[in-house]
Structures are given as structure tokens and as C-alpha cells.
Amino acid sequence: MANCLKKPNNKKNATKPEDEEDKFYCSVCGREIDEDEYESYDGMCWECWDDQLTEESEDMFGDVM
Numbered sequence: 651m652a653n654c655l656k657k658p659n660n661k662k663n664a665t666k667p668e669d670e671e672d673k674f675y676c677s678v679c680g681r682e683i684d685e686d687e688y689e690s691y692d693g694m695c696w697e698c699w700d701d702q703l704t705e706e707s708e709d710m711f712g713d714v715m
């Protein structure tokens with residue numbers, strides 16, 4: 651019985667490097683953001699999202715004036 655084939659020591663689990671994780675980037679400035687930010691701020695970091703809100707409200711104020 652040749653049931654004793656020596657297997658190479660393959661105990662190391664192929665752990666994925668952290669780079670493999672899904673990463674999200676701001677669609678405006680391109681900085682790395684986390685998934686929460688991505689979902690909360692429409693694909694932007696909160697700073698760009700805040701900028702857009704400010705611009706929109708400025709437009710609204712412009713209409714009022």
C-alpha cells in the first residue's frame with residue numbers, strides 16, 4: 651500500500667494581506683475612506699461631501715438674494 655505519500659509541510663495558511671480588503675476612495679479628492687464614509691457620504695469623504703453641501707446651500711442663498 652503506497653498510502654504514505656509524504657506531503658510537504660503546508661501548514662501555513664494562505665493569509666491574505668490586508669491589501670486584499672475592499673478599499674474605498676473618495677470620488678472627488680481620491681483619498682482613502684472607509685466603507686462607512688463611502689456609504690454615508692455618497693462615495694465621498696466627509697470633507698468633499700461637506701464642500702458640496704456648502705456649495706449647494708450657497709446656490710440656494712444666491713437664489714434667494
Ligand SMILES: [Zn+2]
Pocket residue numbers: 676677678679680681694695696697698699
Ligand atoms: Zn474627498
